[in-house]
Amino acid sequence: MAAVIVRDDSVLMVRERGRGPGGRHDGQEYWTLPGGGVNRGEDLADAVRREVAEEVGLTCVDVRYLYDFPYPSGQTSAFAVTCAEGEPRLGTDPDLRCDCPRMVGLDWVPLPVWSGETGVPGVPTLLMATPRSALS
Template identity: 65%
Template sequence: MIIRDGHVLMVRERGRGPSGRHDGHEYWTLPGGGIEPGETAEQAVLREVAEEAGLAGRSVRHLYDAPHPAGWTSCFAVEVGPGEPRLGVDPGLDCDCPRMTGLSWVPLPRSSASGGLMVPVLLMATPDGPPGVAS
């Protein structure tokens, strides 16, 4: 999870369609991916942020673990250096079709009680619009 100026960075991805290519349903997700052999979770987070968003991570902090359709997943807070994100590529794909189709800074809601930002437990995407936030 990369947060800057009250916004979280999200990646728009395309799932596999009936053809087996990434031409199926589009959805929004946090930048991320799997751990490669010999990597720690923190090293994998920094690599994925660089690959998917073109940003250099400065620090990584574990936030929580949550169930995911592919198994348990971990969410990390990542502090990044200056610069604007740029859409990257996924070198681990077994096809030549693009899986990632866009990046967007999505505003986080503010807590009326504390005035601070509320970091969601779950980020949910709607089929036709930008991601919404659920806590």
């Protein structure tokens, strides 16, 4: 699942490293929305709250389902998330089995104004087509 956290017309994104040839997280960097997997017995909204707290250190006050979309790791669900006041901080991945950091940065990325064009770097295409009213 993925958390869409919008503040001041920007979306919070996490920079991660993929696995390199040696199996460590020293491969190519990429940007993604905060989120991840669902633990056994955990409902999706609780998973969103947990992942947001783990990855970006924010507390969710509202979680609303947006839609499902294809993702490299499989089909995932996007949620519009409102967080309590405070600045995000890069967290850690408690399930990581190695000493190499997977998450290496975070930033607020400006949401593009929908113009029908593609190729805006750093912002998932799905956010370009999402009505602003659904994100706030």
